[in-house]
Amino acid sequence: MKLALLLAAVDARIGGVMVFGDRGTGKSTAVRALAALLPPVSAALAGFHAEGSAPPAPKATVPVPFVDLPLGATEDRVVGALDLERALGAGVKAFEPGLLARANGGFLYIDEVNLLEDHIVDLLLDVAASGENVVEREGLSVRHPARFVLVGSGNPEEGELRPQLLDRFGLSVEVRTPQDLASRVEILKRCDAFERTPVDFAEVWRAAEKKTLKQIARGRAGLAKVAMSDAMLARASGLCMAVGADGLRGELTLMRAARALAALEGKLEVTPDHIARVAPLALRHRLRRGVLDETGSTVRIERALDELAAA
Template sequence: MATAFPFSAIVGQDEMKLALLIAAVDSRVGGVLAFGDRGSGKSTAVRALAGLLPKMKVVAGCRYNCDPDNKAEFCDDCRVRAAKSALKSTQVPVPVVDLPLGATEDRVVGALDLERALAGGEKSFEPGLLARAHRGFLYIDEANLLEDHLVDLLLDVAASGQNVVERDGLSIRHPARFVLVGTGNPEEGELRPQLLDRFGMSVEVKTPDDLPSRVEVVRRRDAFERDSAAFIEAWAKEEAKLRRKIIAAREQLSSVTVSDAALERAAKLCMTLGTDGLRGELTLMRAARALAALERAKAVTDDHLRRVAPPALRHRLRRNPLDDAGSTVRVDRAIAEIFG
């Protein structure tokens, strides 16, 4: 397995990094879509997140990473085992699973284990990528190029939180809750609206346009490639500090208050922008609360709402033929109007 570049060593791209940290604190935010220039660090940031996340507790021997403290969402195997005896737990790294563009449906959802079927005539399920990603992150590079049948499949699973497989004489149902992370280049095509709506936050990633930042990016990347072990060691303290920050934010998240005034501000902002449904308000509230927890604040403030509004709302705007301004400009205008 290739060594990941340290998350804390990434130069700039503050909006993308903040969105990923928010998703790491509260998975209910709904994932992150990072669209922008080629070679601007999108994939690097996502893969770096995997090495940053604290380990999670799972049922020992479970193929689906079931949470021992959440019996309501046990898979069938864990439910049967729990009825017979107490389950043991262990700690494993949070999975960050790549979904290749050319993946087959069987590879994604799982299928009959042919080796066991041919060797012993036993029908056994071989879990797919969705099972591996449960309680972790499912990463799609070039998400706008994903085949339609896989998009439909992801939409079904994302809505239900379960993967249902009915084929080859198998009838399997297992939990599949994951944070969806996608990257892509807008020049290569747009994302299907249904899938776009499933991402909690959408960030715009641009190539640094100032000389010092560009030089520093090249310097750090070169140092990493020449001696990755030494580079990772040099950034170990910063990585540990950021990891502790995530853990503290998760612990504080439930105690962060969101006042009626803050909810009204969020709703008014969405009404001003004309976003469809209420997913915009929910995402805005959850993202602002996660940001407040990261900053050890006890309550969501206008500042938190202002900072998370662009990534939470820019991809939820209807096209306005009378306004040719980009979605980010429209969100910024609405923020200025609501918050002053």
């Protein structure tokens, strides 16, 4: 899960992250922590700036936007609508920005995305892919940038996301409750330490956070320089064919994720190892379920990787 979030932070074109897993496994905590960890962004590039309003100061910065989308949100609340107060009071048509405008330049997080209405999820995925939100309401026509990392989480026991919607998320991960005693005890100790002395706890991890921050910044800066040879492109496409991934979205995501991982590690070229490490994240939610094949998606991908390596 952490790797998927870091890759999405390096390259937003990957298309967001879908996290399925047990309740109470830190899904939302991890997403919020990453948003809080990232360096401030230019105020001019974040949020929504209405026409006619004073532009932000050239060097002004704001924290990375992190917007929660509630399950009961209406379409108008999400995309924005006519500002009725100004329309009735002043007789002017003005745009009231929605959650997509607030998320511009940051993260849009949907907990229990599998319980959200399908047409809202479809709308979110369209905007996340295009980077632009278009609103046509009561004679009002507004087009504004909406570039954000879309992160959804959910519990499979409460319903699956439709395959055609799940396919639109760039990366997908499954989080399970730790089954080894040492990990569970360590989690208890860290939670207890944070609750008792949050300032001291943050200080202990400050160096590790700075290291991660530098790694993300280096990855973003070096992404355009990372090369992916024809042999590696053929390897990615061959893997998608071997596992039977539908369409080309899987290999496009695989290519972008492999490049992002190479950039994150400060490498200038994608290697077979990079492809192998991101393949389960990029492809596991894009495989058809075989009636006679009881193996999980990740196992099928790993098996295909072994066969390609042996060929």
